[in-house]
Amino acid sequence: MSRILSRRQFLHTAAGGTLALPLLTESSRPARAATAPKRLLICFTPNGTIQNAWLPKGTAQDFALGEIMAPLAPHKNDITVVENLTMTAALRAAGGDAHGLGVGCLLTGIEPLPGNQFAAGMGGPGSGWPGGISIDQFIAERIGKATRFPSLEFTVKTMEGNIWSRISYKGAAIPVTPMDNPSMAFDRVFGCDTGDAAALARLRAQRRSVLDNSLAEFEALGRTLGKVDRQKIESHLGGLRDLERQLAATCMPVGAQCTKPPRSTLVGTKVPKYNLSNEDADAGADVDIPARHDAIRQMVVAAFACDLTRVASVILAPSRSPIVMSWLGIKGMHHAISHTQDTASLIKIDQFYAQEIAKLIADLKASKEADGKSVFDNTLIVWCNELGIGSGHTHDKIPFMLAGSAGGYFKTGRLVTAQKGIAQNDLLVSIANAMGLSDVTMFGNPAYCKGPLVGLT
């Protein structure tokens, strides 16, 4: 293995070309779990919806899917539409942008911290970062130690590090940075170092001692700090401990019939401009969105099937999405359109997202566990949005859809109508319960919790 790199190679590898961490070898596959584990996948799409096109028509167990959900028809018996949930924390927040509040409260169920980091859309006092841990990270903390990655987070494009482009939080004001570069994501999750055995053993030993040294320094430093500073060091330390576990893991996929996905050649993107006029929006920059969705989907499905992680989140588009879906014949950015009366385009956009969710379901159904069941049988997908109605910036009637039963925990093929005023916190509790955390009775701000959501089990 050559250790001498030219400048060009340096930048190539530094940009995610060939180097892969952790050091993993193709040997020593560990024993497979005796019973297939449960998996959780959160899928976020933005800017509210068109309620009457989204909502199914009919009764709880006898309904027709709405126009937007038509692409999910093949999976109708496997989904649960949850309507009428209210994002109470967003409604009660003291300041902040409606989109930012929505996406910040969605999975945390608690008001954001006070602050002015994120301006309100129309000026005035903004909000700080979200005020607590998100449900996916909460679950990952409890069940994630069994796998190489406690959780994996993906996003569709490189977005600014702000409240609108993050959904997962390790705690108050600790956003989890999602992977925005499919080829680098592949290297991180599925990559293996190559070379002769002796060189690999050396490299592994080097990494071991460098990491040990770093862990010891972070631990020692953390002990000397006050609460606020210590949280920063502990978040970093958590990332290093994950790496440590990965060093000890093997490279070979470990699931029953799992194979590595193809390595996407897509790389990161420029951070998009949110303040473009629709005329100025560069539709050409977004035409690779479907390919990005494909790459992410293949990685999520393989990571579940190979039991590399049991918790994942995917931002199919960020809040206030400026994506121009020119491949659907749509002109203009999603966010800008959401503030117009062009419902036809908005329905098309949401149908596209429904189609992407349908593909995820189909691929998970096609992935088999050791016992012959599908990975989907043990999976719960949560499809969610930061607003009810985009043009009105509403925080009630949030469109939620569940797919999969989490190993038979949820009954599916249903339309669940929450009672007026019930907060999404109750759904978050149900999700934790479904993932096996039966002790969870509240999540987020306890004032908004009434227990698990009625009608799911």
Next chain:
Amino acid sequence: MGGGGPGPQGGGLPGASPGPAPGASPGATSPGGGSGPGPQAPTLNCTKPDPGRSPLRRLNHVEYVNTVADLLNLPEATELASTFPPDEQGGGFSNNADALVVTGLLAGRYVEVAEQLAAVAVTKAKNLLPCDPTQGEAACAAMFVQRFGRRAFRRPLRAEEQTRYLALYMEERKAGTFTSGIEVVTRALLVSPHFLYRVEVGVPMAGATVVAVTPYELASRLSYGLWSTMPDDTLLAAADAGRLGTPEGIEAEARRMLTDNKAKQAIAGFHREWFGMDEVDGIGKDKADFPTWTPSLRSALKTELELFVEKVFWTDGKIETLLAAPFTYLNPVLAKHYGAPMPNSSTEFSRVDLDPTQRAGLLTNGALLAVHAKPNQTSPVHRGVFVREGLLCQPLPAPPAVDAAGNPIVIQPPVVTPGSSTRQRFTQHSTDPSCASCHRLMDPIGFGFENYDSIGRWRTMDGEAPVDARGEVVGTREVDGKFTGAIELAKRLAASVDVRECMAKQVFRYASGRAETPGDACTLQRLRERFDSRGHDMRELWVAVAASDAFRYRAVSGGGQ
């Protein structure tokens, strides 16, 4: 977005006090109700140093790549910036300590990048090594750990660290080579919290809540504050020699540092963020109304803005010039756009004198006027907000969510109809009481800019009527009153304590990488006094902040308990 400069992170909730008082806590400043002059300055007790908060800070990506480029003598390492996920934002400036957190992806990225950097660095061992290993490997490795470690940690290694890093070398040397030993040490240093973060402990003093920072910690505060990178050898030598122990010693270093090109880069970054210069990149205008608005015009306008601010700052430095200069830097495309005299050069940007009755400094800059306007019309609201928040540092309250009857308020820009003036389109803001209480702080300032259209050109007609550029400022100490046109407003702002105080705050926020706290009141007051006593030279603010309590001391509680 509403424009205006970065506000204080965690800034004040809207209160009832009219205007900011000198040295008042920023958390209490707000342009709320009344229109009278602000309260008198409270008497500050500035006898004891108060450094405000002292949060632990991670290097942001700009600081990180600058630092590794300097540390390893690898200028190309700055290209690594694009391979990091974007820094999380903290409001205000991009170096705000409170936002810079690390989770798994970035933690792993640091490890990967350290491997890459170390592998490249050891191929240029001459740059890295202080000694010749053929004259004794062990001694050379020890010297490397000591010298390189001091630069990586920006302080001398403690004895325990020296031993530990040398042990890393020796462990690797058993199976590897001298070079691979150096490489492993380099990797380990690059992923240390003492490299990735600016760890400060201060000079211990029993029972104290405020302590002096060590000379090396101060050197890093200076270098990241003024340069966005690590200290150079001269600065570390000044720390070694105890020359950073007095305000005078610090000031001398700060003056030296300001002559370095690194200061030019860092301070350009400050201005870019303060004035929202990058917002220019995305501005679109309706093609039917503004056919001359093209990407090349937009990019030329941005260059003009950058050049103007940079030239004023580094040649004259006076806030009056920044806000009221009747000249700018144009190329022929822009001269045509402004209707200004052609510059001497046919391609390059050069200085052009403008009609002083039409143009005055920053406020009449075409790029900013275009940013703070709608695609099809001007926006007195956004132009007013830019002045109120960006130049007066007064955060504005949000529009109400519901009207007096409890019905949701839907805010949409007014429809442009032939014959209607801007002022007519925004009458609801002054007649509807639920709008007027706040919009009186913005719109009447913005109306003063009505002589400039949506792309910043001078105009005398607004629709079918002559432009009415009468405006009014309320809620300040020295800017209040009626005025006509942006020139009169610019001159009044340029001469005001309000803007000088705001500028001092913005420099403070950037140089110290955090929002001000009530404890920083004395520091801010001294900054303003220095600014006043040195002829309002903006460069003096950077010198003054470097020698301030906020730089020389730290709160033992760090970022907070």
